[in-house]
Amino acid sequence: MFSFCTDPSILPQWQWFACYLTTATHFAFYRAFVMVIILLIITAPIALGMGLLGAIAVRSRIWPVSWLGRGYVNVVRGVPDIVFFMFVPIALGQGIEWVFHHIQCPDWDQPIRQGNDFIVCRDAKVPPIGSPAWVRDLYAFAMAVIAYALVFGAFAANTLHGAMQAVPRAQVETAEAYGMSRAQAFRRVVLPQMWIYALPGLSNIWQILIKATPLLFLLGIQDAVYWARELGGQKTSLYTYPHPDWRVWYFLVLLCFYLFLTWGSERVFSRLSTRLSRGQATAAGERLRKAAA
Amino acid sequence: MRSCAESFEGYILRALGRAWGERLLPRGLDITLCDQLFLIASGLIWTVYFAALAIFFGFFLAVGVAVARFSENPWFSRPASAFVFVFRGSPLFIQFFFCYSAFVLLPRSGIDIPLGFITLTVNTSTLTTAQVGGLIVLVLNTTAYSAELFVGALRSIPKGDLEAADAYGLSGFTKFRRVVFPSMLRLAWPSYTNEAIFLTHSTTLVFLSAFPAREQAGEAFYYARYFVDQTFNPFVGYPIVAAYFIALTLSIVGLFGIANRYLNRHLPQERRARIRFRPQYLR
Numbered sequence: 125m126f127s128f129c130t131d132p133s134i135l136p137q138w139q140w141f142a143c144y145l146t147t148a149t150h151f152a153f154y155r156a157f158v159m160v161i162i163l164l165i166i167t168a169p170i171a172l173g174m175g176l177l178g179a180i181a182v183r184s185r186i187w188p189v190s191w192l193g194r195g196y197v198n199v200v201r202g203v204p205d206i207v208f209f210m211f212v213p214i215a216l217g218q219g220i221e222w223v224f225h226h227i228q229c230p231d232w233d234q235p236i237r238q239g240n241d242f243i244v245c246r247d248a249k250v251p252p253i254g255s256p257a258w259v260r261d262l263y264a265f266a267m268a269v270i271a272y273a274l275v276f277g278a279f280a281a282n283t284l285h286g287a288m289q290a291v292p293r294a295q296v297e298t299a300e301a302y303g304m305s306r307a308q309a310f311r312r313v314v315l316p317q318m319w320i321y322a323l324p325g326l327s328n329i330w331q332i333l334i335k336a337t338p339l340l341f342l343l344g345i346q347d348a349v350y351w352a353r354e355l356g357g358q359k360t361s362l363y364t365y366p367h368p369d370w371r372v373w374y375f376l377v378l379l380c381f382y383l384f385l386t387w388g389s390e391r392v393f394s395r396l397s398t399r400l401s402r403g404q405a406t407a408a409g410e411r412l413r414k415a416a417a
Numbered sequence: 418m419r420s421c422a423e424s425f426e427g428y429i430l431r432a433l434g435r436a437w438g439e440r441l442l443p444r445g446l447d448i449t450l451c452d453q454l455f456l457i458a459s460g461l462i463w464t465v466y467f468a469a470l471a472i473f474f475g476f477f478l479a480v481g482v483a484v485a486r487f488s489e490n491p492w493f494s495r496p497a498s499a500f501v502f503v504f505r506g507s508p509l510f511i512q513f514f515f516c517y518s519a520f521v522l523l524p525r526s527g528i529d530i531p532l533g534f535i536t537l538t539v540n541t542s543t544l545t546t547a548q549v550g551g552l553i554v555l556v557l558n559t560t561a562y563s564a565e566l567f568v569g570a571l572r573s574i575p576k577g578d579l580e581a582a583d584a585y586g587l588s589g590f591t592k593f594r595r596v597v598f599p600s601m602l603r604l605a606w607p608s609y610t611n612e613a614i615f616l617t618h619s620t621t622l623v624f625l626s627a628f629p630a631r632e633q634a635g636e637a638f639y640y641a642r643y644f645v646d647q648t649f650n651p652f653v654g655y656p657i658v659a660a661y662f663i664a665l666t667l668s669i670v671g672l673f674g675i676a677n678r679y680l681n682r683h684l685p686q687e688r689r690a691r692i693r694f695r696p697q698y699l700r
Contacts, residue, residue: 204618204621204638204658204659204662206618206621206622206625206638207638207641207655207658207659207662210642210645210655211651211655214645214649214651215651215652218651237650240445240446240448240647240648240649240650241649242649242650334508335507335508335509336508337508338508338510338511339510341510342625349510349511349514352514353514369518369521369522371514371518371521372515372518372519372521375511375515375518376515378511378514378515379507379511379512379515382506382507382508382511383502383503383506383507386506386507387502387506
């Protein structure tokens, strides 16, 4: 990175660190933090969307839809989450390949599961054979996002369903008295008002989502945990930057990163809670009204 | 191929180490369904070990931390709050890695703590095993989460109860033991049940993180993952371990339900707090 970094073994302390902390592998480590943020930003809206769909499905008057919603919420919540994180990417990957296999190679006569192998024809491989490394990485990342969205969607569905029930019944009845249909009342009255009731639960889920991101490591993705282990491990003098076992410092950085993330989001959520309480028929809303008057 | 009885004999106690069953785990095409059922079941030994001991030690520590946090003296409440913040604000997975890499740095020979008349030697090499080091992390983690629940309960103890205690002339530790502690426990119990369930689920992370599984002796999810890696078939191992965990969860709900009934025995039926089955959150 810097011009003086050509021979690190003769550098004084601070320059050595300046060079050490700007190696290519360290930039991969820093990118891993950005990846955590990206994962959160992508997953949260998808999970919220799935939660909304799930909650609407649970409320539905058509019983197959309602049962589907209930089934989704209860199955995901009843099974230990970590099992789901490990299960979904593999199962989904095999499922996709299975479907492609039946579309692309209908005249394939051998069984797909042979002993301990999962064999599909060449055209059905996802991502396709010979695709570059970044496509593979992206595919693995997308699978992880789907797993997170599925699990956290079920949590969110449960919270949102509770929030929809919590909107005062009288308001919905008033809307119906004005001649609104069920859908209209839902769109104009329930949907805008439910958020304040959903917020504590959603904030909790968000915190859990943050704390679940290091599990990416278990899915074989080169995330911050992976790099902390790689970079922190003892390096002999064969390496350009020899150092003893520094893993504890790397994990301390990770620990602080997550503490900062949870602390920051707690503050954001408390702001949001004040904002959403405005004009609501709750104790917090009443307090805001009195303060303004 | 092994028969079911053979794999029961070979693997039901395998999680305790090589001496307790087959030396090697079943591999590749040699894996039968019974192998998976029994080996994963044997891993439950460690799941129960971690969960039971962590809940036991964590409970007493959590009561202490909660009281310290609720105290008006900043010398007690500040450190307690900081402890709770650090362990609740960071992922358990990272805590495992951090503590393991810290334990590894301790001198191998042990640390001598002079206590004046006697010198206590702490055996540091056991700290790098999952059975001790991992347990310590789990205890600290559950202490933080339960302390938060207990503080919430301390805050919501009815004012009348405390005033009644004062009126009876109770003070200090007697007041705590007879009035504050039982009320706190009663109020916190439903959420404490959930905490116990989450803790049991998070024991799966012990062997998935830094702590090594010596002699391939791990807990249930470690074996489930081993089988999925071997057979490349996620539709057998993971459902088995999920079923075991659901059974474990239900037994925790049952046990804690008995305790809940005992704590609420003075209340009329309909006012008793119910324990709700909510086994979802990880940390």
